[in-house]
Amino acid sequence: MKIIRLIFFIVHIGIAFLLVGTILNAYIPPKTFPWLNLLSLGFPVLMIAYVVLTLFWIISWKKRAFVFLLFGLLFFKPVIRWINYTxxxxxxxxxxxxxxxxxxxxxxxxxxxxxxNAQNPDVIFLQEYGANKKYHFNKLKDRPESHIITIFSKYRIVEQKQLIESDYEYNNAYASQTDIEIKGKIYRFINVYLQPFKFQKNMVKLNGNSEEDEQKVKDVVKRLIPTFKMHQEQIIAIRKSIDESPYPVILAGDFNSVPNSYEYYHLPEGLQDAFVEAGKGSGTSFHDYKFPIRIDYIFSSPSIKPLSYKVDRSVRLSDHFPVIATFKFEK
Structure with a gap:
């Protein structure tokens, strides 16, 4: 039994170090050390393993349980970016x-x-909407932006600008800013679709053949690392729009990045995560794989207070669940 406990202890320490690595994404960019960003994808699994081992020490009446409990508080904020209740x-x-x-x-x-139409929103952000499709929403007028993203609004669109546009060869990301007048005040809405990983299910599904599975893992990593580095570059233009905005900002879209990643820490810096402020349950929004993946977000300036946030799992409109949020303007 002592040997088993020693093994568990070593594993627990190792998991703790890996979890700390996800927090370091706030400081170390992918171009410097991309492997930390890779760790953020496994955060839910690492956290579950950490909690299970902590419970093991509690049941075993070991003093180290209190150490791991206290250390686990370091990951409270990272956890509520995935699972939350307000x-x-x-x-x-x-x-x-x-x-x-x-x-x-x-x-x-x-x-x-x-x-x-049943939800009756004021503004809708669409990504990968299909440029050959014309959507008709009640009381909503669109402003065609690109082949990938578009925005619809009940209110008057004052101005619009492309921040990132695909070159179809190297860069497949899109982003735009849309200034909208609402009740006499202008707000900036930024629609984001960061570089996709372009995975297919058969590319990530392991079949039990060790050689084939090993090659699949290598191929996945080969796609992930360059994409993380591209995200770092793509964030720059979006950050400039946020930082230089004379208006309160709402940032939303498909970030193709999970919480606790470099993208999560840096892209919406200074904004509120509507899920953290007003969400309930799981923030997982991508459902095509049997793994918790939250890559769709809505953020807002401090003067725009999130009241509710919902990932609507009652419908299957795409491989993403729609994300719905309501806000109160601070006077």
Whole structure:
């Protein structure tokens, strides 16, 4: 039994160091050391293993349990970026937003239209909407932006600008800023679709053949690392739009990045994560793989208070669940 406990102790220490590595993404960019960003993808599994081992020490009545419990508090904020619970805010919202990666409307453009019309949002962000498809939403007017992203608004669009646009060869990312006048005040809405990894299910599904599985893992890593580095570059133009904005900002879209990644720490810096402020349950938004993946977000300036945040799992409009949030404007 002592040998088993020693093995568990060593494993527990190792997991703790790996979890600390995910926090270091706030300081170390992918171009310097991309492996830390890779760790962020496994954060849920690492955290579950950490908790299970901590419970083992508690049940075993070992003093080290208290050390691991105290050390585990370091990961409270990283955890609530994945799983959270906040009390309901009984305030009347001023703004309702939907963000959805529509996967080219392959699950049915009409289904998306029906869902959005039933939700009656003020603004909708679409990514991968399908440039050949024309959406019709009640009371919402669009401003065509690119072949990948677009935005619809009930309110007057004052100005729009492309921040990132694909060259179809190296860069497949898109981002735009749209200034919208709402009740006499202008707000900046930034729609983001960072570089995709372009994975197919068969590329990541292991089949039990050690040689083939090993090659698949290597191929996955070969795609992940360069994409992390591209994200670092793509963030620069978006950050400039946020930092230089004379208006309060709402940033939303498909970041193709999980919480606790370099992208999460740096892209929305200074903004509030609506899920952390007002979310309940799991923030997982990508459902095509049987693994918790949160890559769709809505962030806001401090003067735009999140009242609610929901990942709507009742519908299958694409391989992403729609993300819905409501906000209150601070006076």
């Amino acid at each position: 009390p309901q805010k009984n305030e009347t919202p001023d703004l309702k937003i939907i963000s959805l990666n529509a996967k080219g409307g392959l699950y049915g453009k009409e289904n998306i239209e029906s869902f959005v």
